[in-house]
Amino acid sequence: xxxxxxxxxxxxxxxxxxxxxxxxxxxxxxxxxxxxxxxxxxxxxxxxxxxxxxxxxxxxxxxxxxxxxxxxxxxxxxxxxxxxxxxxxxxxxxxxxxxxxxxxxxxxxxxxxxxxxxxxxxxxxxxxxxxxxxxxxxxxxxxxxxxxxxxxxxxxxxxxxxxxxxxxxxxxxxxxxxxxxxxxxxxxxxxxxxxxxxxxxxxxxxxxxxxxxxxxxxxxxxxxxxxxxxxxxxxxxxxxxxxxxxxxxxxxxxxxxxxxxxxxxxxxxxxxxxxxxx
Numbered sequence: 001x002x003x004x005x006x007x008x009x010x011x012x013x014x015x016x017x018x019x020x021x022x023x024x025x026x027x028x029x030x031x032x033x034x035x036x037x038x039x040x041x042x043x044x045x046x047x048x049x050x051x052x053x054x055x056x057x058x059x060x061x062x063x064x065x066x067x068x069x070x071x072x073x074x075x076x077x078x079x080x081x082x083x084x085x086x087x088x089x090x091x092x093x094x095x096x097x098x099x100x101x102x103x104x105x106x107x108x109x110x111x112x113x114x115x116x117x118x119x120x121x122x123x124x125x126x127x128x129x130x131x132x133x134x135x136x137x138x139x140x141x142x143x144x145x146x147x148x149x150x151x152x153x154x155x156x157x158x159x160x161x162x163x164x165x166x167x168x169x170x171x172x173x174x175x176x177x178x179x180x181x182x183x184x185x186x187x188x189x190x191x192x193x194x195x196x197x198x199x200x201x202x203x204x205x206x207x208x209x210x211x212x213x214x215x216x217x218x219x220x221x222x223x224x225x226x227x228x229x230x231x232x233x234x235x236x237x238x239x240x241x242x243x244x245x246x247x248x249x250x251x252x253x254x255x256x257x258x259x260x261x262x263x264x265x266x267x268x269x270x271x272x273x274x275x276x277x278x
């Protein structure tokens with residue numbers, strides 16, 4: 001049997017408790033991170049683990065962890081569990097909060113809406129299906145999660161939601177139209193829910209710039225893009241996670257968006273970064 005054929009199992013402390021019902025997390029805040037098993041979501045989940053939080057890690061199709069996250073959870077002895085829910089049907093998202101509460105014996109204290117869908121389209125090529133699929137994952141699912149998070153019976157401690165946006169919301173361009181519109185909608189949800197859910201739940205957002213490069217970029221292009229930023233630097237994924245941690249602990253802050261983007265949101269770019277500096 002190859003490594004890929006081995007059935008997925010949780011790591012860390014959750015492995016021991018996997019067959020015994022609710023996980024013991026007394027004294028720790030519980031964070032639900034959507035898309036928390038890989039890429040930026042995995043960096044955020046790892047930072048929360050290092051800060052001493054227990055974790056509910058969501059994936060749309062699996063919760064196989066990036067290697068750095070698996071190592072972090074093992075080193076920290078983090079109590080965690082994976083949850084697979086496909087946000088293509090946003091109604092599934094509403095049930096995720098109940099699943100986490102049942103598994104851990106309590107609802108989450110922290111919700112990080114990090115899961116996202118990203119595609120290539122422009123106004124002359126976008127379809128209604130593109131628009132609806134992106135909206136379902138990037139805004140409708142976070143909305144249903146916010147609804148469930150706010151209405152589930154919970155204690156009186158500080159509870160908060162952090163939405164992961166995109167620096168482009170300040171100066172939208174024509175690339176990745178369906179994605180951009182869905183992130184603009186998520187920004188609207190941040191402001192609306194921050195007002196309506198106070199004082200019981202704080203709602204904030206982090207808007208990253210270009211950080212974890214995909215194969216669409218080459219090193220020389222990344223160096224040139226870095227010099228295009230007002231700060232002449234690109235953000236590191238760990239810096240975005242630090243902003244999330246700040247908002248998790250900032251009990252007097254709600255309705256705010258922190259841009260972690262080297263200043264990119266202050267400038268207008270004609271195209272998405274992948275098309276620039278080639």
